[in-house]
Amino acid sequence: MEKEHLSRLIRLKEGIHRIGIPVPFPVKYVYCYLMENESGYTLVDTGLNYKKAKAAWEEVFEELAIKPDDIHTIIITHFHPDHSGLAGWMQEKTNANVWMSDTDRKMFQLAFMKNDIQAIDVNKLLSNHGVNEELRKAILNNLENITERVQPYATVNSITKKNWNLDGRAWRILETPGHSQGHLCFYQEDENILLAGDMILDKITPNISLWPGGSDRPLEDYLNSLKDLKQLSISRAWPGHGGIIDEVNKRIDELIEHHENRLNKIADLATQKSGSEIAGELFAEKELNAHQWRFAISETLAHLEYLVDQEKINRIASNPILYTK
Ligand SMILES: [Zn+2]
Secondary structure, three states, rough: OOOOOOOOOOEEEEEEEEEEEEOOOOEEEEEOOOOOEOEEEEEOOOOOOOOOHHHHHHHHHHHHOOOOOHHEEEOOOOOOHHHOOOOHHHHHOOOOEEEHHHHHHHHHHHHHHHHHHHHHHHHHHHHHHHOOHHHHHHHHHHHHHHHHHOOOOEEEEEEEEEEEOOOOEEEEEOOOOOOOOOOOEEEEEEEOEEEOOOOOOOOOOOOOOOOOOOOHHHHHEEEEEEEHOOOOOHHHEEOOOOOOOOOOHHHHHHHHHHHHHHHHHHHOOOEEEEEEHHHHHHHHOOOOHHHHHHHHHHHHHHHHHHHHHOOOOOOOOOOOOOOOO
């Protein structure tokens, strides 16, 4: 079952395929979903502009005997490059309309089209939290490299409707901020299936980051989104990475517990230290590259700011900013 769940191309049911597209990151694949309705196909998420990803799509079109212009719609669950990066290439190929939440459409522009402005804010955030110049430069370099992987740019429309016909049936659009501020999930109520994006993943925990241009309270947003999903009694989730999730509420509880444990650990480490120092201690055992340090630091900051909001710790307005009990 596990193996089948991780296959590169599987038919989930009549008119729905799950497609693993390679990404040059440790998660190895982003899972995209091809849904067929009366007028053709809708593609949910696309992958990153990466040679192996484009080759994988060509193979999938051939294997399923789909002509690219049968795809009339491309929906992006959230703006992160592994989901949005090939949208422009795919749009050129298919002439499909591309859709994203308005919040993430704007965040995409800030992160990848106005990246000079974004770089100033990122440098400032990292510097304020005690990240040394060498690592700041490496992180900014890495961000600049990612920008190349989301081109050509797609023309993106903002999603405003509440339901979407993906496979001949209505899927309810759920706003699930946290992993990104404009993250969307799609929920099929008759079968209790969730097209989850990166909201819930099996085995790995979605990254929750404090980042310029995003929410001031990403962890609070994410925990609230998890609680909202729990109310729906979802029986199966189709995520953007890793295997299909059958025990959804159990996984939601595990994710909540993971963040509670991490909050406790981070609160213990907050003894007149900067965010950078605390991240360094938290991830001391791991060998991280600049890309992973960016996640480690921004995720630590999301937890620290949550603890400040909860009045568990204090933020001292010094240079760098310090956190303490
Ligand atoms: Zn992802």
